[in-house]
Amino acid sequence: MKRLLSAGQRRSVKRNHKAINLQVKLEVLRRFEAGEKLSRIGRTLGLSTSTVATICDNRDKIRASSQAATPQAATKLMCSCSLVMENMERLLSVWIEDQNQRNVLVNVVLIQEKACSLFQELKQTQGGGAESETFGASRGWFARFKAWHGLATPGAGGEAAHVDAEAMRRYPVLLWRVILEGGYTAQQVFNVDDTRLFWRWLPDWTVLSPAKKPAPGLRAARDLLTLLLGGNAAGDFKLKPLLVYPLENPRALRGFSKPNLPMLWRSHKKAWVTMSLFQEWFVYFCPPVERYCAQHGLRHKALLILDSAPGRPTNLDDLSDHVRLEYLPKNTTALLQPMTQYVVATFKACYLRKLFRLLRARAGSAGEQSAVLDFWRDYSILDAVYNISESWEEVSSVALNGGWRKLWPECLQHDAGSRQVETLSQIRWDVAALAHCVGFSEVVEADVVELLQSQGADLSNEELVGLE
Known part of the structure; x- marks a missing residue:
């Protein structure tokens, strides 16, 4: 009673x-x-x-x-x-998150300048009554924007204040508790991250003259794709990449069955992993994980760790009873996310090496301007698809496991150092050597590093508005 x-x-x-x-x-x-x-x-x-x-x-x-x-x-x-203000602030948060993912410093002045330029771009796009709207990106507006979107306080002069140091310190401990309570092994914990790739990009030190190189804007629209790459913390299970391309049916793929490609093919006009595409990928993600667990005698369950990017769906928990979702705190992605740590950089270096190997095979060692230009014109998205697949296979299990060093150091395999695996520096050195073979004799590893860093180009206003 x-x-x-x-x-x-x-x-x-x-x-x-x-x-x-x-x-x-x-x-x-x-x-x-x-x-x-x-x-x-x-x-x-x-x-x-x-x-x-x-x-x-x-x-x-x-x-x-x-x-x-x-x-x-x-x-x-x-x-x-205001619709223009609403869209501007949403796209501005996307831009800030993109900067954070690429570990680019942002400060109050840069955010205010980007907000003003985005506002003007959206006014022109929307037209009509929006033309009369004004916006000054005042300090008061920034304070409200920062509060609503949960931003860490950026530095006034460019210091690395965009990284939330307290969240970086606390979150690995919280994640470790989730892993222990859930009984997850390193084979059952996954991370995925999207990265942009200019699949046909050529370095500034090639023999192509500026007049014959494609205009940057045209190249960005035609040669940009986004990849979603991921795997488990043990490093022994790589997920099939998701590739998002601006066109659904490019000429090079006519006659090919897309389900038979070595990756998932999807399209978006700006090659962006939207919420709907990510949700579609998640539905694909679950069955291979179930098969993997069965093959290794593991319970059918998984922990998927994602960043807090605005494009991530919030209802993924409803789509599977066997996959738990955890989100990294905002402003920590660049330094905590496993795929961002060394893994994506290794993949892009492998892809660049594949590109130069193919250039050597097709253009020979003369490095003549016409031969390089012919290669650039003939290199198709189908070539890129298979080069992406082979480059992803070249990323070692040691690299995948090592990406978890900051987020989950307890999962690192202690015998990894005894294995003979390629380092990122060795891959970059190979690229420089291949460049010498096709006539670029003055190229050094520092040039290759600069070229790889150029892959993380800033999102333009046009690209951001295209996400609408």
Whole structure:
């Protein structure tokens, strides 16, 4: 029999209700009407999903209250709902996350300049009444933007303040607890990351004259693709890459069955891994993991660790009862994510080596301008697909396992140092040697390093607006 509580005891266990101001409620409605999921709105604004749902159910009353606000407050509320502003801030957060993933320093001034240029680009794209809108990227706007999007405080003069040092210190400990409580082995813990690749790019030190090289903008639109690469922490299971290309049916692939390609082929006009494409990839991810666990006598379960990029779906937990999702804290991806640590750099170096081997086979050792140009024109996306697949196979299990050094050091294999594997420096040296073979005698390893770094080019406003 339950013991009855006294009136004083009932009052003491009563829940404390947190007051939510009108501005927050309107922000909830703005996000809801833009199609954002209730759970994501709640996580972003620090509210429970039930509270968000209640606000959405009472939207008519909340709108009526907003109309009774003072003229100054009403102006602020109207500005916060501007479609151009909303899209600019969303794309700006994408740009900041891209900078963080590539470990590029950002500061307040750079963010304000990017915000202004994006705002102008979106005004021209949207047209109509948007032409009359103005935006100054003030300090007050930046403070609100930073608070809403949970950004770490960037440095004023370019210091490495975009990395959340406290989150970097705490998260590996929290992840270790998740792994222990879930009973996961290194074979059951996975990470994936997307990376952009100019699949037909040639270095500035080739013999092609500037007049005969493709214009940078045209090259970016035609030769850019995005790859989603991943594997497990043990390093013995590489996932089949996802390739996202601007065209669904390029000429080089006509007559080929895409399901028979050595990777998943998908298309997006700006070669971007969108939420829908990532969700589609996740559905593909689950069956191979189940087969892998069965082959190795493991329980059918996996832990998938993702970055907190804006393009990541939030409902993946609903698609599988056997895969748990964990998200890296914001502003830690560049230094914690395993695929970002050495793995992607090794893959791109292997791909560049494949490219130069093919150039040597087709153009010979003369390095004549016409031969190199003919190679560039004949090198197709189908060639790139098979070179990508072979380059991914060349990435060693030691490299995959070593990428977890900062996030999960306990999973590192102690016998890895005794194995004979290629280092990144050796691969870059091979590229320089191949360049000598095709006539580029002055190339040194530093030139190869610079070339590989150029693959991480900044997202232009045109590319960002294309994500709309």
